[in-house]
Every structure is written in structure tokens, then in C-alpha cells.
Amino acid sequence: MTTTRLIVLIFISTSICTIQVPAQETKLGDVSDGNRSTPVHLIDLYDEEGSLIRPGDEPMLPFSTRQTCLPCHDYHKISSGWHFNAANPDVPPGRRGQPWILADRTTATQLPLSYRNWTGAYQPDDLGITPLQFIQRFGRHMPGGSIGDDEERQAPENVMRWWVSGKLEVNCLSCHDAEQGHDQAEFDTQIRKQNFRWSASATSGFATVRGSAKDMPDNYSIYGSLLDDGRKIPPSVAYDKTRFNTQGKVLFNIVRQVPNERCYFCHSTKIITDESERWEFDEDVHLVAGMKCVDCHRNGLDHDMVRGYEGEAEEYDKPGAATLTCKGCHLGEDLSESPSAGRLGAPIPKHVGIPPVHFRKLTCTSCHSGPWPEENAYNIKTSRAHALGTHRVNRSDEALPHILAPVFVEQEDGKIAPHKMFWPAFWAQVEGGAVKPLDPEIVRPVAANFVERDTLGTGDWPDLTEQKIVAIMRGLVEGDSTLTPAYIAGGKLYSMTESGGLSAEDHPVAEPYSWAFAHDVRPARQSLGIRSCGDCHASDSPFYFAKIGIDTPVASQNGTTKIMVDFQDTSSFYARLFGLSFLFRPALKIIVLAASAVLIMILFIYLLRGFSLFLQSNRD
Template sequence: MGKKTKGKGARSALSVIILSLTLFWVFHLTSPDRGQTTPPGASSAGQVTAPAVAAAVPKKPESPAGVCPPFKLRDEQGQIIDPVHGINDKVPYSPRQTCGACHNYQLITEGFHFTQGKGEALPKEYGERYNWVLFPGNYGGNWCSPAPLYRQLAPKKNTNPRMIDMTSFDFVTASCGACHPGGGPLEYDRDGQRYDARMRDPATGFSPGGDNGLDGDYFKARWSDTGIIEADCLLCHMPEYNYKKRNDQLADLNFKWAATVGANFGTVIGKVAAGQQPEVAYNREAFDADGNVKLHLAPEPRNEACLNCHAKPGWKKRGAAFSPRTDVHLKAGMRCVDCHPAGSKATDPRIRGKEVHQIGKGDEPALFVRNDLDNTVRQCADCHISGYLNAPIAKHEGLPSLHLEKISCQACHIPHRMVKSAQVQVSDVFNTGPLISPPPKRIWTFYDPFLKYWNHYGELARFTFKDQPTDPFRPVLTWYKGKIYPVNRVHSAWPGFIEEGKPGLNQAFMKDTFLMWQQHRQNPALYPELALIRDDNGDNVPEVNRSEEIDAFLKSVKSYLTDTKFDLTGKTLVWVNNDRAYTSGTQWRTLPKSDFEASPYASVYKYSHGVAPARAALGAKGCADCHSKEAPWFTARILTYPFGEDGKPVTMSQADHLKYQTVPSDAEPWTYWTGIFFISLTIIVMVGLVGHMLLDAWRYYQGNGKGGDRD
């Protein structure tokens, strides 16, 4: 072949090589896996390989565990209960003696679900804020409601019965016992002694219903009649457990009989509350021919067991629906225990161990129980980086690394909520809404994310949790520990005290504010200043917001407390509105708080449930989902104070709250246009090379068709 032909062939071969390299580079640039590396312990297909699994498996194999064999029920003395043969069949069974015969009852009841803060030291910043707090959990500290003015645990030692609000005995009947699984503060007093045994001890001088030395565990208590509430294993591990019947027994003060009825082992005749001695009538069908109990046990609690306690408060605090309709994880069939493991199934060494019942927990700004166990729950990255159990691997093509460093997964993947939550709880007016129970909760008035009055307890009574109305809204975004999270920043207003020599605040008793309003409503001549508090914004609900209303409220509360001989020595009454403590309608001081809080005396709840599909996440439609003047990431109005002088909400922009100096323009950011430029350049180069190669080929074949060059 001639030299010219060889030169054309070489150029064509070079063009093919360049084109191949270009196509490889373009494919690599646009590939979904571009920039991704296979994480340690994961295969390229997203499967977890042996090293990752081995890291989570104990070095020593655990002893095999199986289903519980048929077993006898036992009473508090450890004596067998056998209704089939008429043996000891009038007494309630004891979970401690029955389940504890095979399982480590002591280890199990060390879990924070049982202790609920009892015995824990207060974090320094927590103790300096809340002067009424004794422990950091629902028992003695934090409130079940999103904001204060809930019942407070009495100190162990007291000198004035008027200053005792809720004792350990009252903790059971103040609706707390309805969700407490038993054990912990429902079994032992603050000295570590069993309540009923200590009350029966003649050396103490205690008597049922007596003053009992004004002891915060025994004042007016009836432990020797009611018995104590042992940790009820079946409450979580028996799918057919009857929570309502169990709680009915607690309301009747049949404490130690509640577990028997809840497990459907039998019925109880008699009520301690009525001065009767209860007696069990066992259900023979619950036992086999040998007198062993027949049970359906779930080694890992079903979702329904968790939701029995967490569904209702989750609705109030976070707008949680726990529904496949609102959460991709539940839609995929996942269970609570998949992300909140415990015992041998836990992955974090802090909570891992046979029969250890420290359930995996997150990191809530509002909660202080066992902070040392924060983030023992499975994190998003645990599954979506490794592909664990076929979880989709998160790729985030083109997203600058700064976003992943500063923005939580939830901020983009929970862009909206389908069910409203309580964004405001004021505890200073009387709520006349229907179906609010128990009555003292009528001084709680909730407002939703749209600042509309919300009768949460009425809806619970009428609709139940399964009939939650759909009220979509976008969460507030806030900085927490260096990342942006979607949260519910609760706002609050309530009566409290400044106490001499103490840095924080104390609160008035919930019952006092309720009784003050109740007496005024029955006789307007009592505490007449309350009549000045009216509806200023036309929503048919009165609110305290004007200076004269603040003065009227403070004067009325002080009068009631004085009339009822509440000890106000060393106390200055204040009306608290978010981060302000008002001593009068015109004088107030600012209370220190964190930026993520609306009030240092109301909760902040992170949103972690209700995850939307990836295609619905912020950024799925492009950068303009956030980076535009219309994007709520920057322009949404968030609440600063529930009511201004005119009764209308005081708001600020989301950008101001996040401390952004500028708001992005409508245009896409430079990173977007840079990507567009290089993709366009690649396409142009590729088209040019293809054209050049085709032109070369055409010329080559044209030359061959004419005989080409000759020697």
C-alpha cells in the first residue's frame, strides 16, 4: 500500500483510539457510580462482605437460645400457680418470679425504659434550668407534654404537705403508669427498698393513705394494699396483650393484679380503690393439662407493642404517623427493632449483650435520659452507604461535599410532614374544647404549625391514632451539633417562679392553675381579673399577650396561691413566654437558651420518621429546590413568638434563623453551570471526533474506489 494510504489508515486508527477513550471518559463522567467507592465491608454490588459482618459478631459464640418451654406461673413468693389443679389459684402471678426463673430480671430492668431517669445524675445545664427536676426522665424530671406545667415529683423529704404535688405513688395514677412497663420507680423507692414491704414494716410507722412523714414516696400512698408493679415482660413480648384491661386495673389501684389481667390469664374481682381485696379467677383455657401457661411470645416486639406507648405522644410532639403511607421504611416492611435494636441484636457495643434491654436510641435535643447512649440507634449511613440488607446506596451525584457535611439526611429526605404536631403549648388559659381528659389538661392549649388552635386530646378521643387527619406542612430547619435538622421547635407560655439563690426557674403546680380557672368559671367574682383575658386575634380562643392581660394573669395566680397557703417565700412569680420571664406586663428578663430552641422551657423534637422516597427529597428536581428565592429552605416564615401585642404571631425568615447572610438567586449555582459546561464540551468534542472519523473514512474509501495512489 502507498505511503499516503498508510498515513490515512494511521490517522483513522488514531481517531478510533481517541473516540474510544472519549467514550470511556464520558461514560465514567455520567455513570451513576461515578465518584463512588466501595465502602469497607461492602461488595461492588452493594452486598455486605464477610469482614463487615464479622465486625458486628461477638468474638465468643453465645449459648443457643430458643423458644420458652411450657412453664408454670409463680406468685410473689415464688410459689407455683396451677389453676388446672386448683393450686394457689386466687393470687396474681409475679413477672419477676415467673420470667425471672429463666431470665436475668435485674439486668433487664436496668434498661432506661424501666428506670425512666430514676437514679441518674442531672446534666449540669439541665439542672441549672429546671429547679423542679430531680431526675432527667419522665420520673422526676422531663415532662410528657411538649412544654412545662406538668405534674412534678415531690422531693424525698418534705416539711409542708401543701408543697407536695406528685408522689411516686401518684406517678402511677397520673397517667404515667399507663405506658410505664413496670419495674424501676414502680417497684422500688428512692432508697432502693420495695414499696409494699417497707410500708408493711412496723418499724417505719407507715400506714396506707397516711402522711407517712411527708415522704415523697409514701405520702398518702397505699402500697401495702395495691402492691407494686413489677416489670411486665409480656407487655412487649405478647402480641395479644390487652393494654386497656391492664390500665383499667391500675386505675382501680389493683397494681399487682394488672399484669395477670393484661396477659389475659384471668379476670379480677374486687378493687383496692373501693376498699376491697381483689381475687383472681384464672382462665383455664390459658393453661395446658399440666397447668403450664400457653403463650404466644414474640422474641422481638412487634411494631404495635412500641406504638402502644409511642404513637399518641409521637403524634402530639412530631406529627408522627408511623404509617406505610408516610414512611418508606414502614412501606418496605421494616420493624421498629430493625433500627432500634437491643440485646444480642444490637450493633453498638454500648448496648449489646444477651438480655440487655437498653434499646437503641437517637440524640434528641429535648431528652436527657441516658445521654451516654445517644446514637446507639442505626444511623442512615449504616445501611445506605454499605447497602446493608439490600438498602439503596446513596450516591448524591454532583452534590458538593459541604452539603453532606453540614446537612443531615433528614433535612432533605423529610421535606414535609403529613400529620400536624403541636408547635405551641400555652398553659395559662382554660381550654373549653370537647373531650379533654383528664380535666387538668384543660389548661393546655395547643396550636398547630399553622398557628391554628388544635384540640389534640379531643381528636385522640374521637378519631384515635389511626384516624389522623392529613395536614401537610414543612418542618422548621435548625442547626444542632453542627448539622441542619428538620425539627419541631415548641413554643410555650406558663406561670413560674424565680427563686432566690437559684439560676433557673420553678413552675407552679399544674393543679393550681387549673383550680384557679375552674373556680373563676364557677364564680366570676373569684379572681375577677381573669375576665380581662380575651381573644385578640379572632380565632375564638383567648390568649395572654397584651400587657394588661399579663398583669391580670400574674395577679390572679398570686392571689390563688396565697389563698391556698402555697409557700411563696423567696419566690417571685413570673409569666414565661418562650425566652422571656415577665414580672409584670411591661417588665421582663431574657432567659438564656440555645439557638435551636424557641424556649429553654419547651422541647425541640427532631424528625427522623416519615421519610419520603428519594425522588421526593429536596434536590431531586435540581438545585432550585433549595437555591432559589421561592425555596422554603430560605424564605419560609418560622415562629418567634406565638402572639404579639395584637394577638398575631411574630415570625422570622428561615434564612435568618439559620444565620445565612444572603439568599441565593433564582439562577442555578456555579457548580451546576460548571457541570453543564463540561458535559456540553464533552458532547461537542465527541461529535467533532465522530465527524472527523467519518470524514477520514469517506476519504479513505473514496481513494480506494479510484485505485488509490500507485508506486
């Protein structure tokens, strides 16, 4: 009877609570009252359990961005934004973008990875890479959230490690912290130590983190544990007590408009030339003019940021994004009910003398973005691909992965756009015609026996001969007799023949991976075609005929190239023939003008004769 009564009381109390708890209301910081100034963020710190953090707490815990920001902001809605939703299968992948590139010199690997369903990129899960492993490798340039904050994606074998490391929550400070002492490179340091729950605190300008969760046993507790090894330091945080006011609150320098410096940490590009000094290169013209990245790449509370490519507005049903493309901002949208061109003072180009076919076949960025094309495509390094800005960056210009730009590639919409490109290289298992990449961790123990050490630390390709490829394949088969190994590099798939030799064939999985880019935008006086049509249509124009190196570690294929036109829907013969026509056009214009002058003279002579005959007939 007592038990039954207790159950009834619990049910009633639960029902009452359910009835009385109102629906989720819009929070204080999620809707503007119309004032354009930035609110002051003098706030309490909360740990991951929602407990207040005060100076002198023991143990002192790192603040949680979720719990600290939650009183005023809808964390769940924010965490569904573009920077955090890659692993959500319900989110359309959008135009193909830069993947995470798994680069490993020992196994001669540079493999495109993405949780988005982009053609040519592989899901980390397909290689057996767990979210924990993925974050440790690439979390350096992630703003938290996504797979780092999703318990459902945690691999069972890593559950205990997640308890020790904590979740990698959305780090609001990665973008919105304008404090001078903010150090995003420290985020990478903490990620490598598996100090996920401490990472946001470490980047702030008022906290110091020591120790490593990676060194702690699976049963370690942040609330106190005895360690068998005194040399291992447990993770801990110490706050600058002077930052707490008399009420225990901390002042954050939070800004609504994300500073360009925050964007640059993850989105920088280095062009490798003989003169690679920073002062020799100019910033994007929009930034030089005083704009911010977020003036175009805007978002609402959902943080679903506008990427800015044509067709995005229709693809994601975001009409407001239409005027945030190059065309929408500078030329306006035809369907707009009111004038939309010239946003933020954007000049409206006249494009005098340019045949309309160019606007059907080319994106704006083809003429206006990236480095001026030369005889050979540039080698470049990017923040996400090469860990730029972190303490562990390899500053060598030869370090993997090897990315080329600009490469003018025809997009799915039929327009040519400048792309960044690299040639995938990886070991794989062939099953019934399907090629499945192997995790480099599986290959490394075997490959290390045949690949020379990188004693100079260049991070460049190893010298991989065909004999070494066969030897590595045999080693893999010895370790797993069910394996049918293959190696993909430089546009070819290599496999062992029955006689023990090596065969090579062109294969779709070996095709280069490329993604369009829009920055840095050059001044209008440096756009393609500014000098003459020959900028693109000369018989040796880089737009069509620049050399694109086929990047591969396979010694027998070194030095092979393609030309730019190979990545466009046209033939090199047609491009050269059309280019030759420009050699005769000046002469043709002279001939036409001369012929026109002769015709005019003949007509004038006949006109005079006719007038003379008319006068003579009148006299008669």
C-alpha cells in the same frame, strides 16, 4: 449459755449457706444456644411473693412478671435497660429526646418533664411530683419498672398506697407479647385505678381485672379485708381457666422480635392536616419493605436499646451501634475492618451532584425523614404526649400540648436535623434569678376562678389575657405571701411590676423544647433536593423560611411567628441572598458556556492561522 449457743448456731448456719450458695449463674433464657427459632413459653404463673398460681386459688392473685419470668431470665439486668433506667443518675442521658409533657388546660400549662438530665426538661421531683403521681399520669405509656419498681424512690407519704397498689414491675408483655388479645390500652385503665400489681395481668389475653385499688383504704390487704363502703369494689383478677393445661401451666405467645404494633403504641405520630385520614399517609419505607423497628433498634439481654443516632456508639462505647445509624447502614463505617455498608440489603446511595458540604452540615434525616416541609410547620400529636391509643384520649386536634414538626434545628454537633418542638408554658416561682416551675395542682384552685371552662372539650388553650395573668398571680401571692410568681409562655417570662402591672421579657427558660426525630423515612424519590437545589435554596423555601408559630395562650401574643432559619446558625439575609443566586445560575451557566464557545472558536482560529503560517514558512 443457751442464748450464746443459739447465736453461734445461727452464725454458723448463715456462713454455711453463704458458702454453699453459688454465684449467680447465667439463666436458661439469657444465652442463645445458636438456634434462631423462638422458644415455646409454656410456663407456671407466680404471684409477687413467688407462690404458684393455680386455677381455683382463693384469693386469686395477679401474676408477677418478675417472679414468673425470673426462673429463666435475669430480671435485674433486664430492668436496667433504656426503657427502664431514666431515673438512674448513673446512666448518661444521651441525646435529648421526647420528654413527658405535663399538659393542663385550666392552668395553661405544657411543661417538659424527664428523669433524665436533658437540657430544657425539669425533674418531676423539682415540682414535688412523687413517683406515684408521675405513674398515674404517664404510666399509660411506660412498660413498667423504673420508678414503679424502686422502693428507694417511694415518697414516705405514699408508702401505704404502694402497699395497696403494689409495684409496677417491668411488663415484659408490653413488648414481647404477640397474642392478638393483648390490650395495652387496658394497662392505662389499671394505672389510673392504681392497680399496679394487676396491670400486666389485665393486658394479657387470658385475665380480667375488676375493682380499683385507688378506692381502697390505706390498710387494705389483698389477702382479704372488710370494707365499710359496699359500693367500692376491691381489685381482683379472674383467669380463663381453659388456658391452664393439666399441669397448671399457661402458654404465652412470646416473641424475641418485638412486633411493630407494640412499638407503635408508645411511638405513633399523627400529622394534623385538613386531610388527616390514615390511608392518606404512608408508613416508614423500612417498614413497608418488611423490616421491623427492632432490626435497627437492637439490644442484648441488658435491653440497652440502640437509639440509632450518630455518635451514640462512641458515647456509650457500643461499637456495634455504629452500623445501625443511617450512615452506618447505607454508607458503611470508615473504621470498619470488613465491608459494613448495605446491612439487611440497604441500598447504597450515590448522591450524584450533591456538594460534600451538605454531608458536613446536615443529618441524613434532614432530607429523608418526616413530612415534606410546607409553608407552615405541621401541628402533630404523639402517643406519649396525647395518650394516643388509650380509652381516655382526647381526639380533638387542638388538644394540648401543641407540638410542631418538622422544625430544622442545628444540633450540638453542628448538623441541622428535623425536630419536633413545642413552646413551654407554666407558672413558676422566681428565687434569686432562678425560675422554679410550680406544680399545676398548686395553681389550679386559683386559675379556675379566672379561666373559662372547656365546654366543648377541645383541650385547647384558654383565653388568657394579661389582666387574668395578673389576677392569678395576685391570687397565688394571697395564698403564699413568700411567693414571687411568674408565668412563662411563648418565649417570654411574665411577672408583676411594683405598680401591679405586667412586664414581659425574653428568657432562656421560655425557649422552645425540641428533640430530633428520624421517622417516618420517605422514599428516596421524595427526598429534599430531588427536584432541584430550589427545594431548599429558593428564596421562599420552607427549609429556611417556613413559619413556626409561637404557641402561647396569651391573647396579645397570638399569631406571632418565627421562621425556620431562626433555629439555625445562619442569618435570614444570608439564606435569602444565597437563594437568589440560584435564580441567576441557569443564566450564568449559559453565559459561561457561550463564553467558553467563543474562546474555543478564537483558539481554533488562531490555531488555523498558526498552522497556515507554519505551512507558508515551510514553502519559503
